[in-house]
Amino acid sequence: MHTLEQQYPENYFSLLGLPISFDIDKDLLIKNYHEIQKSIHPDNFANAGDRERRLSVQKAAQINDALNSLKNPLPRAIYLLSLFAIELSENKHVAPEFLMEQMELREALSQVNDKADPFAELDVLINDVNTRIKHSISQLSRLFECLLATETGSEQDNKQQEQLELITAEVLKMQYLNRLQEECLNKEEDLAEQY
């Protein structure tokens, strides 16, 4: 029976000196990232031979990818799922009630301009979306903790499948919410330019 670290020795968490977990110490992540880049960044090899330069660029690129995958909760969740061989695709199902909510929120966003105080309206909406995202994050935190504490083994595999499905569903929701948040910020910028 292998741990995830043993299964994937070059995983991004280990590369950046962190345990594999959804909840991370962000300060430690950044500190480790900086220390590693200080030692392997191409700037250390600007005057070195061809091979050293090439190797350093590849490694630095990998470290940068690791940081980008772990820095924020959504990419981190997606990366963790990939360690369980789950790739997200657009066709996966999201609960109809959730989709209804999303459509209502979008409609509210499109109607912001017609309100008496568009900025205030938009503010309320942005806060609403932020709260939902925070809720999603705490859900994922709980679910991943459960998942990673479960040992792999034939009796546990069904339970693990269940957990992975729940997590995948939550991640898909978060994707929608993030996109919505992006559009709210776009709207905010548009309003600012008009006034």
Add this chain to the structure above:
Amino acid sequence: MALLQISEPGQTTAPHQHKLAVGIDLGTTNSLVASLKSGLAETLADTQGQHLLPSVVQFQAKDEIGYKTIVGQQAQDNAANDPLNTISSVKRYMGRGLEDIKKHSIYHFVSEEGSAVPRIRTVAGDVSAVEVSAEILKTLKQRAIESLGGELIGAVITVPAYFDDAQRQATKDAAKLAGLPVLRLINEPTAAAVAYGLDSGSEGIHVVYDLGGGTFDISILKLTKGVFEVLSTAGDSALGGDDLDHTIVDWMLVKTGIVEPDASLLRVLLDKARAAKEALTEQDTTLIQIHLDEKLHSQSDQQTSWQYELSREQFEQLIQPLIRKTLVPCRRALRDAHISVDEIQDVVLVGGSTRVPLVRQIVGDFFSTQPLADIDPDKVVAIGAARQADVLAGNKSDEDMLLLDVTPLSLGLETMGGLAEKVIHRNTTIPVARAQDFTTFKDGQTAMAIHVVQGERELISDCRSLARFELRGIPPMVAGAARIRVTFQIDADGLLSVSAKEETSGVQSSIQVKPSYGLSDGEIETMLKDSFSHAQDDLDARKLREEQVEAKRVVEALLAALEEDGENLLSAQEQHTIQQAIDELSEIAEGSKQRAIKLKIEEVDKITAEFAQRRMDASINKALAGQRVNDLHT
């Protein structure tokens, strides 16, 4: 001060030997070269004591050893009398195609058969922007060698942060023609930040507003203990001080009623416009006097001299739309960095054009802060570049900054229907590598073409074409069976390289690059040959020397690596094998067989590949262990 001198890979085994490297600001209007002297970065002056070198090249003739040119102030003075052969603001043409050249250009552009790069017709022949820039770099290189009294191991050359791949590659090509090894291309705002950051040492978020002669950049950077991180960058690579000058020229043309000024007159008007702009920094009004030399100018209408009063107020009216235009990238950069104006510690002004009072006012209002211009805005970029050059050359110090920069433009691929699919997003920290999988659509297909663009738009036609990569050597299979993984990598210079492998067979594809706006390898080879008197012989001599330099680097790096990590990472047998390989390479490098040296280097690379990997991993573990030790102490 360190008690123990530890050799790093790339440094000599005599760590106290200082390596000569310079920083070069290859500007639109003026260029500078700077270096560290007694620990302080300063710009280098010519024999007349001038630090700024006007980026003007007058072509006079061409002989067997290259172009005969005058570069700098003298050329600028001659410009009005020889407008078509005296090239200024060549930076605006680097990495650009014929369609990009704006209407205000006075030069005679021609396109060459089989080349993606336009040439300027001069009395010395048809020259490309790359060759013109090379002449400027040669002058700066000479100045540095004379001033520092020794050969340079290389230079850090700065480019606008918003320069695309073609413009960056053109800069590197110019350095190659000038015989100047490039240690790194650094973004101008980042270089300026280094110059300021080291002075103040203040942690926090800094903004660099860089309005040069031909380009505008805004960069937002975060400085924490020894790390300079670019959060976002935006700009306009076709907006600068030259455009401010042009508004005055247009105003003059309206007032004088001249409809189609010839090249010489346009040159005169531009010079007058620039002088007026500069005068209005201190004065409220300035007198512009234009006097035409009848012999030079064909517009022999009645009038040959004019005189106008231009007030600062009128000038500001003319330029305001352009300055306001710079605020659009400013907003974008703030947004991409996810920060608001009140989180900003300070705003630094870079570039001669930021001396214009209206610029300071608009920038100050937008960021709600008094912008800084303590370091000479003309010199600050070169100074920052010099500091980094020293570090990159291997002269380590306690003040070393790690620069984490970003790619300014999204990289995309052309897909069905003329759409651009983004592979790497703008403001991604570099180096970065992304893989994309492709497959064949015909049975037995062995080649594939990929069109790469840069830009933010959805349609390919709205983006900037970068290059067409032809992948060859795909093993013939049923349509759709092949899985070709194409890896796009942007290195620390911001330059793209592409590699491809067919995954099911493991076959590496060969890639032919056709740059859309760049010189091909063949063209550069020809240009290099043209600048040697005995063409083939001297070119061979140069190639041999380069190979020997590379061999020396490899040997020195390996010796240092063995000393540092030989004992803990290698078995006795492995150490012995590597030492033997090093000795053999050293011996062959003494000879004059370029091919033999190259082959030996390849062999040594293979033998030491495993060692290099182990060192890389050990380096990372050491960095992390250092962190854990720090944790214990807190």
